[in-house]
Amino acid sequence: MEKSTENKLKxxxxxxxxxxxxxxxxxNVPINIFASEKILDKxxxxxxxxxxxxxxxxxxxxxxxxVLPDAHQGYGACIGGVAAYDLKEGVISPGEIGYxxxxxxxxxxSNLDKKEFLGKRKEVLNEIYKNxxxxxxxxxxxxxxxxxxxxxxxxxxxxxxxxxYATKKDQECIEDNGCIIGADSSKVSQxxxxxxxxxxxxxxxxxxxxxxxxxxxxFDKKIAKEMGIKETGQIVVMIHxxxxxxxxxxxxxxxxxxxxxxxxxxxxxxxxxxxPIDSPLGKDYRAAMxxxxxxxFTNRQLITYQVRKSFSKFFPKSKLELIYDICHxxxxxxxxxxxxxNQTLCVHRKGATRSFGPGRKEIPEKYRKIGQxxxxxxxxxxxxxxxxxxxxxxxxxxxxxxxxAGRVLSRSFAIKNLSVDNLKKExxxxxxxxxxxxxxxxxxxxxxxxKDVNEVARVSDELGIxxxxxxLRPLAVVKG
Amino acid sequence: MKEMEKKFVFLEHTADIKFKAxxxxxxxxxxxxxxxxxxxxxxxxxxxxxxxxxxxxSGDDLEALLYNFMxxxxxxxxxxxxxxxxxxxxxLKNKLKAEIIGDNTKKYSLNHVKAATYxxxxxxxxxxxxxxxxxxxxxxxx
Numbered sequence: 001m002e003k004s005t006e007n008k009l010k011x012x013x014x015x016x017x018x019x020x021x022x023x024x025x026x027x028n029v030p031i032n033i034f035a036s037e038k039i040l041d042k043x044x045x046x047x048x049x050x051x052x053x054x055x056x057x058x059x060x061x062x063x064x065x066x067v068l069p070d071a072h073q074g075y076g077a078c079i080g081g082v083a084a085y086d087l088k089e090g091v092i093s094p095g096e097i098g099y100x101x102x103x104x105x106x107x108x109x110s111n112l113d114k115k116e117f118l119g120k121r122k123e124v125l126n127e128i129y130k131n132x133x134x135x136x137x138x139x140x141x142x143x144x145x146x147x148x149x150x151x152x153x154x155x156x157x158x159x160x161x162x163x164x165y166a167t168k169k170d171q172e173c174i175e176d177n178g179c180i181i182g183a184d185s186s187k188v189s190q191x192x193x194x195x196x197x198x199x200x201x202x203x204x205x206x207x208x209x210x211x212x213x214x215x216x217x218x219f220d221k222k223i224a225k226e227m228g229i230k231e232t233g234q235i236v237v238m239i240h241x242x243x244x245x246x247x248x249x250x251x252x253x254x255x256x257x258x259x260x261x262x263x264x265x266x267x268x269x270x271x272x273x274x275x276p277i278d279s280p281l282g283k284d285y286r287a288a289m290x291x292x293x294x295x296x297f298t299n300r301q302l303i304t305y306q307v308r309k310s311f312s313k314f315f316p317k318s319k320l321e322l323i324y325d326i327c328h329x330x331x332x333x334x335x336x337x338x339x340x341x342n343q344t345l346c347v348h349r350k351g352a353t354r355s356f357g358p359g360r361k362e363i364p365e366k367y368r369k370i371g372q373x374x375x376x377x378x379x380x381x382x383x384x385x386x387x388x389x390x391x392x393x394x395x396x397x398x399x400x401x402x403x404x405a406g407r408v409l410s411r412s413f414a415i416k417n418l419s420v421d422n423l424k425k426e427x428x429x430x431x432x433x434x435x436x437x438x439x440x441x442x443x444x445x446x447x448x449x450x451k452d453v454n455e456v457a458r459v460s461d462e463l464g465i466x467x468x469x470x471x472l473r474p475l476a477v478v479k480g
Numbered sequence: 481m482k483e484m485e486k487k488f489v490f491l492e493h494t495a496d497i498k499f500k501a502x503x504x505x506x507x508x509x510x511x512x513x514x515x516x517x518x519x520x521x522x523x524x525x526x527x528x529x530x531x532x533x534x535x536x537x538s539g540d541d542l543e544a545l546l547y548n549f550m551x552x553x554x555x556x557x558x559x560x561x562x563x564x565x566x567x568x569x570x571x572l573k574n575k576l577k578a579e580i581i582g583d584n585t586k587k588y589s590l591n592h593v594k595a596a597t598y599x600x601x602x603x604x605x606x607x608x609x610x611x612x613x614x615x616x617x618x619x620x621x622x
Contacts, residue, residue, distance in 0.1 A: 075496070075599030075619055099595040099621045194559035205592035206622050245558035248594040248621070252551055255598075260540070270543075270598040410492040411622070438589050440523050480592065 060090025076271025079351035093274035098329030102296035103242030134480035140201035156294030183290035196246025205480030357391035378453035550596035
């Protein structure tokens, strides 16, 4: 494991589950860490907190940097981190958003129960594996012309609804209605389009997955019902993936452009390369980021289309309703209270989920009285959680909560020290059917490589930045 | 294999792939970075040398050149279905020309690489006794 100087950082406990690194040296704001003691110990094992310190030293950053319970080392900025910027003094930084622009999660609720699903589990899983490409070099059937690709980038779900890959009801249940305003396909390079063109409707590899789960526990029956989660044993489908090569290339392209224009010597880390929010280059990146985000929303929608088709082949009366679709690598322009005043900020979430409480205009009308649905996927073979956004998150963390379990083992360590046989046995013992393009890839994603998602979800709930609604247990997994 | 003869080695990194590459010259160093990239995507399998492509990248400094070179290998993987097996590299000032040798991605089950990063990147000259060698460190986002 990386040796770190994290133990030298002075961390004060300021409240239950809230720790702080006070503003010192080059920091412009303090860092608030949301964690249990157990989680904080893990966070200190890699460079997460040094990276948070660098984030705190960026120009125009406001109030505090947030480090969430699933935080771990990224590049430049930690994953599981939130930074909010003043629109005039602040910057937009592709590395603080993540290369996988709009990597996110959606959850579909079905009208099937566990017993009937298990009767056809193998068939459904094989059908999905056939229809939803994962891994490298596996193209999807949705390879588009230039014109159509641009339409996807500019209009996201509007295109999908037009082509009948989505319903209007689907569109309402996606952040930003699956189409971020201001997207501009002309700001996305030909290189990025070439990378992403044949990848629409595909999962990709790494930690991306598709899981068919059962509702194992319901903690808040009323809110669960509003989301369409009616009873334990109900089958749900979780899809986790992002903007594929198109988004990654877009981030890379703008990092190169911003470096050329602004350099990086004045920044705490080369990977935090950025541009002033309202500069021409800043505006270009915002438009490109929005386009890549629309690509990712559309990607998850096309996978949903294939999943619905796959289910109906074996369950002709099956219905898979979209509960919600969330981003966890994105920058959003949102109003937050700073020193009692409402201020529009550019909120960067990297491996962090928006958590808005009841009343926020950004939440679809369907959920506006209860708050925003949130999904925290566990690692392969573990529980995933459904939560609801809260007003407290808006006060404490710019309306943000964790996005997943967060890694603890490096990929190389996982491959050297965990065994494929053990993983297969573990999945078998838990009665989880796994279809993976690469068992080595699956090994890197083994549960032991991740933090305890149960702890991450519990801390989120105890803090009040995301309230527990339900717990989900995997029955079948597709991995790249 | 003696430390001096190693072309590259993978290091620990929580979320991504990190490697150190070595070379007797700067060109050789970049060639071994391509070998490390190839190993990263193919795992234990060897990618055949069936296809060739000439690429050119530029960069204001060596780190930018390395970043853009890795970026190009990723692009070839996704957009042109070319998986690198090895490369022949020539660097002149702020330009790099390389012959990429590899094979069609569709024949293999490969690991995906999202992007090159500048995280923890360095390129340095190391003098060991009378021998000069070059060393680079790269983190790739997977």
